[in-house]
Amino acid sequence: MLLQTQNNKPNKMAQNLTRSNLFVTFLFILSTFFFRISTSGTDIQLGSSLSVSNLNRTWSSPNNTFSLRFISLNSSSFSLSITYDSVAIWSISTTVDAGATFSLLSNGNLQLLSGAGSVMWQSNTSNSGVSHATLDDSGNFSLKNRSNFVIWSTFDHPTDTIVPSQNFTVGMVLSSGSYSFFLNKTGNLSLKWNNDILYWSLGLNDSVSSNVSNPTLGLQSIGILSLYDDKFTSSVIMAYGSDYAESGDILRFLRLDNDGNLRIYSSAKGSGNVIVRWTAVNDQCQVFGYCGNMGICSYNDSGPVCGCPSENFDHVDPNDNTKGCKLKRAVADCPESVAMLQMDHTKFLTYAPETSNVYYVGISECRGNCLSGGSCVASTILADGSGQCYIKTSNFVSGYQSAALPSTSYVKVCNPIIPNPPPSEQGGERKKLQGWVVAVVVLGTLVALIVLEGSVWWWCCRKSPKFGGLSNQYALLEYASGAPVQFSYKELQEATRNFKEKLGSGGFGAVYKGILANKTVAAVKQLEGIEQGERQFRMEVATISSTHHLNLVRLIGFCSEGKHRLLVYEFMKNGSLDCFLFSTEGDQSSRVLSWKQRFDIALGIARGMTYLHEECRDCIVHCDLKPENILLDDYYSAKVSDFGLAKLINPKDHRYRTLTSVRGTRGYLAPEWIANLPITSKSDVFSFGMVLLEIVSGRRNFDVSNETNGKRFSIWAYEEFEKGNAKNIVDTKLRDCEVDMDQVMRAIEVSFWCIQKTATQRPMMGKVVQMLEGIVEIEKPTIPNVASEGSMSGSVSAFSTLATSAPNPSSSSSFQTTPLTQP
Structure with missing residues (x-):
């Protein structure tokens, strides 16, 4: 019985399986039928x-x-x-x-x-x-x-937008008016004006080591813009929207807008709202041609606005200021002479391939060369330390004006020059009249109050012995251009919580972190050894505060109360350069600077020092340039600190200089400090050469180790350079990173030229910038001072001996010796 049951079981299973298969087949045919109906219905x-x-x-x-x-x-x-x-x-x-x-x-x-x-x-x-x-x-x-x-x-023929599931490949173009967006074969994203001017580019970061073979750009539905390639193990994130990965029925898309900017947007279904989540060019005025030909882009409270250089121009379209401006009278038809309209804090955007018309001349030459040049229509001279003059000869000129721009531009127009009226005069007549009435009432009230208060104050305080001193202070601050804020000692005590958080110390005093009353984070330096009088101190501080450059730390204010002398600087989040260069590989908290960051830092230092030496009204010699005095901002841009402080520490009798008054640091001091020679800007060049060598190597120039055969690193480095072993000089922490050896060689050669024994053999800092940038050819450097220990005699060899010892670079040298007569 059991056997029969077992024998019949396969037959029943087969029958059930056959019925099941028929039912599945029927469902499949039915679903296919309905699918075809549905598909044909949407065709x-x-x-x-x-x-x-x-x-x-x-x-x-x-x-x-x-x-x-x-x-x-x-x-x-x-x-x-x-x-x-x-x-x-x-x-x-x-x-x-x-x-x-x-x-x-x-x-x-x-x-x-x-x-x-x-x-x-x-x-x-x-x-x-x-x-x-x-x-x-x-x-x-x-x-x-x-x-x-x-x-x-449409996915293969995009217009101005990319959506999720859409692949954007090499050869495809997003277009909007005169603007285009491309994906290059190298994986770079590019924005161009008129298919010619490249004004924005985004490339792969240093973490991507693979070569690109067939890149594809895609926007994920969660708002991440990614690059894909067969050689990538995973996609590479190029950008992401601020709401990425947020849940909801949201469409995110990438669009090239008609203002030339590329943005990621998001729109919740049914809301009708479109919200910007990422922008390629954060500063809209940096988009080439945004305000049209000869248009000047600037900002008001609501955003970017477009205007004309002066009233010598008219808007091309009075209803749309972004269409640009045109001369009321062409330069070729000038009834009188041709003039150069000067616009302060203005630059004309210059991007590739326009960058060929760049010269290194003074401000008057930049203006004059354009005036005399038949094809020149405008020029821009930068005051950022680079000394670059851009000559504009194209038929399209795009301008940018901002109080923060360290540049001056010139435009060729017919005489007479008619400047733009102040903004208050650009409204209608009714608005003008209302403005005048309000202004008169307000000013009249203010004047009356000031006169009344001043009279009372003068009557009460005229006999006070402090009155004359205060008057002098206010007169001084009024006289000094860009005078800093004066703080009381109590205010800085409160800002630093009684000088609780120490950031570091150096030859000029300790530095503390503080938070000012307006919530600004600042670095407060307590100066030591100040010997000037009150007035002289304030004059020197005013000079420092009027020195502005992108690569110089900005002085916010000061305190001068009795023996208390303090300076308040902007706070640099990433600290000083030495913390990055000289950390050990095993240090888990250390952060390694890439070669690109190092080279940019070296250029930044050189440009800042060029400004101090060659572009200020009075040359400022730093006297203590070292990595501890190079600070890095949020973006790792270099800013030179402690410039101008050497003049605050001079001894009372300026006819003599002793080494106890030298505030430079061993290992960075030029030989003339010891050899009774004049201290000039070339002394800073020597210090820069030592710093540059340390940026390349990540080691102190006076380090002695088995690797250097018991020689100072700077001496060993020159020997390796002579042997053609430049790679041995490069920081070992960069061994697995991408390094531009052409830049490395330029940096090494420049460093050896800077540390020449004789000051006249060292280049000026402006020339150093050009050498680093590859603008001028660098000859092979001769044997510098550091490479020939036996070549020095007398006081110079004493310098070699002192510099060979292992100093503490965070503190200034304090040599005990006989005084040297200062020339």
Whole structure:
């Protein structure tokens, strides 16, 4: 019985399996049938059309998320677009009139016709086997053949927008007006004006070691812009929106706007709101051509605005200031002489390939060369330490004006020059009248109050012995250009919590972290050894505060109360350069600077020192340049600190100088400090050479180790350079990083030129900048002072002996010796 049951069991299983298979097959056929019905229901057949006359008719995706339709721009202008809610993600750039139609012709060609029957756009897919079209739920509109093979699609022909699921490859272009967005073969993202001027680029970071073979850019649905390539183990993040990975039914898209900026947007379904989540060019005025030809971009309280250089110009379109400006009278038709209109704090944007017309001349030469040059229309001279003069000879000039710009620009116009009126005078007559009334009332009230208060104060305090001193202080601060804020000692005590958090100390005193009353974080330096009188101290501080450069630490204010002398500087988040260069590889808290960061830092120091030596009204010699006095901001840009302080520490009798008064640091002091020679800017050049060598090597120039055969590192480095072993000099912490050996060689050669024994052999800092940038050719340096210990005699050899000892670089030298007569 049991045997029979077992024998019959396979037959029953087979029967059940057969019935099950039949049922599954039936369901499959049924689902396929319904799927085909559904698919055919969303297919757009040949001969279908849309028209402006019926804006309610659309071609939609299966879930109705996306629609292809005409949208109204104004009462007489319309655009054909694919939309998500009301947001266009693909549009034909040509606008049409109220009689326009869009058709999928019987020959498979898409065609947009105006009301007059003119062809405004077409897909050029005639006789390509197109049988139907579809708009899928990702927003892709496609022309397909009977095998559903895609012959043409909007994803393959983007206009100004990329959406998730869309691949943007090399050769594709996003366009908006005169602006274009590209993906290069190297994986770089680029924005160009007029397919020529490259004004923004974003490349792969240093962490990507693979070469790129076939890059593809895509925007993930969570808002991350990623680069894909066959050689990447995973995608590389190029940018991400501020709301990335937030949940909800949200469409995120990348768009090139008509203002030339690339942005990531997000739009929640049904909200109708579009929110910017990422912007490529943070400073809109840096977008080339944003204000049109000869337009000057600046900012007001609401954002960027466009104006003209002066009233010698008119707006091309009075209704749209971004269209640019034109001269009222062409320079070629000047009835009188030609003049150069000067615009302070203004620069004309210069991007590749325009950067060839760059010269290194003074401000008067930059103006004069343009005036005398027939093809020159404008010029810009930078006051950022680079000394660069840009000559504009093109037919398109794009300007930027801001109080923060250290530059002056000139524009060639016909005499007489008619400057723009102040902003208060640019309104209507009624607004002018109201402004004058308000101004008169307010000023009258203020004057009356000031006179009254001043009279009372003078009457009460005129006999006070402090009155004269206070008057002198206020007169001094009024006289000093850009005078710093004066703090009381109590205010700085409170700001630093009674000098609790010490940031460091050096030859001029200790530095403490403080938070000022306006919540600004600052570095407060307590000066030591100040011997000037009150007035002289204030004059020197005023001089320091009037020295402004991108690569100099800014002085905020000071305190001078009795024996208390303090300086208040801007706070540098990343501290001093030595913390990055001389940390050990095993130090878990150490941060390694890439070679690019190091080279940029070296250039920044050189530019800052060039400004102090060659571009200030009075040359400022630092006297204590070292890594501890190079501070790094949030972006690791170098800023030189403690400049100008050497003049505050001079001894009372300036006819003598002893080594106890030397505030420089052993290992960075030029030989003339010891050899009774004049201390000039070339002494700083020597110190810079030592610092530059340390930036390359990550080691102190006076280090002695087995690796250097018991010699100081600076001596050993020159020997390796002579042998052609420059790689041995480079910081070992960079062994696995990308290093530009051409830049390394330039830096090494420049460092050896800077530390020459004789000051006259050392280059000026302006020349150093050019040598580092590769603008001028560098000859092979001769044997510098550090490489020939036996070549020095007398007091100079004493310097060699002192410098060979291992000093403490964070403190100034304090040699005991006989006084040396200062020339």
